[in-house]
Amino acid sequence: MAARNKDDGSRTIRRIASGFINPQCELPKKIHDSLNNIFIKGKTPYAEKVLSERVSDSGKKSLYEVKRGSENAIYNALCLLCISETRKVKSVFTENYTRQIEKTWSYSVNASDLSSSYDLHLAATSFFGVTQANISVIIDTLQKPEFDLFKEKLPSPFAEYGDRHAHLERIQLLFDVDIDWREVIDIISKVEELESEKQFEKGLDKLFELRHQSCKKLKPIKQLETRIKSQLNENKEALNYLKKILV
Incomplete structure (x- = not known):
């Protein structure tokens, strides 16, 4: 501003x-x-x-x-x-x-x-x-x-x-004129859909399409990003554990 x-x-x-x-x-x-x-x-x-x-x-x-x-x-x-x-x-x-x-x-x-x-x-x-x-x-x-x-x-x-x-x-x-809220809403809806399908990496990639940095600081969007990253970490930990016990 x-x-x-x-x-x-x-x-x-x-x-x-x-x-x-x-x-x-x-x-x-x-x-x-x-x-x-x-x-x-x-x-x-x-x-x-x-x-x-x-x-x-x-x-x-x-x-x-x-x-x-x-x-x-x-x-x-x-x-x-x-x-x-x-x-x-x-x-x-x-x-x-x-x-x-x-x-x-x-x-x-x-x-x-x-x-x-x-x-x-x-x-x-x-x-x-x-x-x-x-x-x-x-x-x-x-x-x-x-x-x-x-x-x-x-x-x-x-x-x-x-x-x-x-x-x-x-x-x-x-009311920021530079933000296309329809685009933001569509992106978040798609990310939530990918999350429900457990396609966490695709969801995170989609989230990165948000162009306005201020949007990424909004509480619901930050919570969504944190949730997806947490799921990705859990999946990686589970995969590493399986690799260890299968060696």
């Missing part, structure tokens, strides 16, 4: 989001574009709860800054982007906003409202510790009549060991 530009004191979506992920690194473009879509594109009715608008010094364009006290709306959008797609996240914000304005306390969001078949989100659940239990906790929180999506924090999709607001730094790799 590239280093961040020098902070000019602004409260842009980019800077607030970076603060939740990694203040020392530039916000991935894919995340920035999604957040702009959620809060700016299409003049969403809830934008005024989160953003203030001012004219740039040149007077040629509008600049949007996050209002003080509304930072958690950006955090919540990041959480939801880990488990869903942009258009569905916008729908969740719209429904929460409408519920507050109309004071209708029923809320119908469920798993199907957030579910996504995108490779990005398959990767999130496969490699980044986003479990169905975590998603269920987020949905339960959204369904609470008193929950304010613009002021309060959702539980992190990466929550572990009782930490409801686990750091979102893992989202950087998840």
Whole structure:
């Protein structure tokens, strides 16, 4: 990740989001574009709860800054982007906003409202510790009549060991544009298939086809590699033992 530009004191979506992920690194473009879509594109009715608008010094364009006290709306959008797609996240914000304005306390969001078949989100659940239990906790929180999506924090999709607001730094790799998650998922599926067939050497060779080094550091992939290497070592030890007793 590239280093961040020098902070000019602004409260842009980019800077607030970076603060939740990694203040020392530039916000991935894919995340920035999604957040702009959620809060700016299409003049969403809830934008005024989160953003203030001012004219740039040149007077040629509008600049949007996050209002003080509304930072958690950006955090919540990041959480939801880990488990869903942009258009569905916008729908969740719209429904929460409408519920507050109309004071209708029923809320119908469920798993199907957030579910996504995108490779990005398959990767999130496969490699980044986003479990169905975590998603269920987020949905339960959204369904609470008193929950304010613009002021309060959702539980992190990466929550572990009782930490409801686990750091979102893992989202950087998840949204890395250089990673073809479909390719990663296909490779891992093939490796697991070879492992089940006890073709451990072929499985290890297949695992080496992962091109992005950061992927190899992900816990499930490291565990898979360790497991296969352990099986290979056991097989070699068994073969050496047989050779000794047959001599």
